[in-house]
Amino acid sequence: RFFQACLTKTDYGIKAQEYLTGRGITPEIIERFSIGVALPNYNALLSALGKRGCSAGLLVQAGLAVNYDRGPMDKFRGRVMIPIQDPRGHVVGFGGRILEQNSQQMAKYMNTGETEWFNKRTLLFGMNVALKEIKKRRQAVIVEGYMDAISLHAAGIDWAVASMGTAFAQEQAKLLARAADEVVFSYDSDAAGQRATVRAVSIAKEAGLKVRVLIVPDGKDPDEFVRKHGKDAYLRLIETAVSGIEFQMQYVISQNNVSNLAGKVEAVSNILPFLLECKNEIEVAQHIKTLAQRLTIDEGLIMSEYRKLSRKNDRGEAVSKWQIQPNVLSTEDLAEQLLLYVILKNTDLALVYRDKIDSVGFMSKFRGEIYEGLLKQLDAGSKSAADKLFTELSNEAATELAQIMTKDLAEENGEKLVDDCLRQMRRGALERSYEEHRLRADEYERLGDDRFLQELAESQKIKDEIKKLY
Incomplete structure (x- = not known):
C-alpha cells in the first residue's frame, strides 16, 4: 500500500505513471497487479513503516532493506515496484524495475531475496x-x-x-x-x-x-x-x-555444424535423450524419420542408436547431460570447469601446461573463450588476469566464469588435478571421434563401400587410445 501511495500521491509517482503508460500499462492493469513505485530516497520505506511499528531488522530480513556501514537503508529506490504474490494472492516478495535510464551502474531488475515465504521454484x-x-x-x-x-x-x-x-x-x-x-x-x-x-x-x-x-x-x-x-x-x-x-531438435541442430559427419553425430547424440521423453514409439518413429531427412543420415542407424539408449535408460543408467536437472554436468564439462578453476587460481600452471591444453582443446566454446582470454591477459603481462577477464568476455562466457569461480576446492596438488582434467578431456574428445568413425563405418557398410574396413580400423585404434588413458 505504501508503494501504491507513492505511485498515485507523489510527484515522483507521476514519472513512474508516464513510464507505465508508455509501455501500454493501463490503470486497470496497475490495479490488477498492485503496481507501485519506490521513491529515490534512502529511507522512505524504513521511515514510513517504522512509524507503524515495523523494525528495520524485520525489513532487512524480508529483503526490503539492507544493512550498510552507515546503518540500514531501503533496498529498492527509484524503481517501479511489482508485488510477487502466491496463487492465493498473498504478497511474498517484490520485483523492482529501475526508472532512471542514466543509472547504468544499477541493475535494471532487482528482486527481494528468497525467504521462507518466497521461493521462486x-x-x-x-x-x-x-x-x-x-x-x-x-x-x-x-x-x-x-x-x-x-x-x-x-x-x-x-x-x-x-x-x-x-x-x-x-x-x-x-x-x-x-x-x-x-x-x-x-x-x-x-x-x-x-x-x-x-x-x-x-x-x-x-x-x-x-x-x-x-x-x-x-x-x-x-x-x-x-x-x-x-x-x-x-x-x-x-x-x-x-x-x-x-x-529441441531445431535448437540442437542449430548448435552443431551439421555440414560434416562429426556435427551430425553430435546432434543425433544430443537429440536422442529428448526422444526418450516421447509418449509412444509412433511419435518417436516420426521424429526419427524427420531427423534422418534433415541430416541426410540413414533412418535405421538413428533408430538403432535410439534403441541402445532406450535400453540404457530402462536399466536406470544416466543417458545425457540434457536430463531434467539443468545443473548436472557431464564428466567432460566438469573436467573443463575444474581445469579452468585451477589455472585461474594459479596462472603459472596455465603457462606450464599451455601446449598440452592447446592440444586437447575445450568442448565448450565459452570455456574455450575464457582460456583464450586468460592467455591474452598473461601474454600482456597481467598479474591478476582473472579479475580483468569479466569485462573482456561475452555474456555467456562471463556467466560460465562466474560459475567456475564460485567453486571451493582444496588445491594441495594443482598439477595432479590439471593432469586428471586433461586426461578426462582427452577421453571425451576421443569418444566423440570414435563415435564419428563408428557411424561412418556403419554407413559405408550399408552402402557396400569397402572404406568401412578403414573406418573400423580407425575406430579400433581410437578405442585402444582410450584404454591407454586409464
Whole structure:
C-alpha cells in the first residue's frame, strides 16, 4: 500500500505513471497487479513503516532493506515496484524495475531475496490473476520476466505467467499441471532464453503437460513484440508454436555444424535423450524419420542408436547431460570447469601446461573463450588476469566464469588435478571421434563401400587410445 501511495500521491509517482503508460500499462492493469513505485530516497520505506511499528531488522530480513556501514537503508529506490504474490494472492516478495535510464551502474531488475515465504521454484508470477483464465483455456503461456507477463495481460493475453528468470522448475510445472493441459513457452529469443527453453520443455513434459514453444521473431522479447504488434499478432504466434520436441531438435541442430559427419553425430547424440521423453514409439518413429531427412543420415542407424539408449535408460543408467536437472554436468564439462578453476587460481600452471591444453582443446566454446582470454591477459603481462577477464568476455562466457569461480576446492596438488582434467578431456574428445568413425563405418557398410574396413580400423585404434588413458 505504501508503494501504491507513492505511485498515485507523489510527484515522483507521476514519472513512474508516464513510464507505465508508455509501455501500454493501463490503470486497470496497475490495479490488477498492485503496481507501485519506490521513491529515490534512502529511507522512505524504513521511515514510513517504522512509524507503524515495523523494525528495520524485520525489513532487512524480508529483503526490503539492507544493512550498510552507515546503518540500514531501503533496498529498492527509484524503481517501479511489482508485488510477487502466491496463487492465493498473498504478497511474498517484490520485483523492482529501475526508472532512471542514466543509472547504468544499477541493475535494471532487482528482486527481494528468497525467504521462507518466497521461493521462486514454487511460484509463478501472475498465477493469482491468471489462474481463472488458465483453467478456462486449459493452457498457460509462460514467459521469463514479470514485465513480459504484465505487458501480455495489458494486451489481453491474460493467461500468461512468468517463471521470474530462466530456471523453470519441477515445482512450477506441477503447479501448472493442476490447472492446464498445455503450456506454451515464450522465453526471450537470445541464447540464454533458448537454452532455458530446451530444459524447460523436458521439465514440463515430465509433469504430464503438452508442450509447445513460441518463437518471437527478430530476437524480440514478448513484451517488446506485443507492444509493437498487438494482441492478434501474438495470438498468431501462439497458434503456430512448434511442439516442444520439435524446438529441441531445431535448437540442437542449430548448435552443431551439421555440414560434416562429426556435427551430425553430435546432434543425433544430443537429440536422442529428448526422444526418450516421447509418449509412444509412433511419435518417436516420426521424429526419427524427420531427423534422418534433415541430416541426410540413414533412418535405421538413428533408430538403432535410439534403441541402445532406450535400453540404457530402462536399466536406470544416466543417458545425457540434457536430463531434467539443468545443473548436472557431464564428466567432460566438469573436467573443463575444474581445469579452468585451477589455472585461474594459479596462472603459472596455465603457462606450464599451455601446449598440452592447446592440444586437447575445450568442448565448450565459452570455456574455450575464457582460456583464450586468460592467455591474452598473461601474454600482456597481467598479474591478476582473472579479475580483468569479466569485462573482456561475452555474456555467456562471463556467466560460465562466474560459475567456475564460485567453486571451493582444496588445491594441495594443482598439477595432479590439471593432469586428471586433461586426461578426462582427452577421453571425451576421443569418444566423440570414435563415435564419428563408428557411424561412418556403419554407413559405408550399408552402402557396400569397402572404406568401412578403414573406418573400423580407425575406430579400433581410437578405442585402444582410450584404454591407454586409464
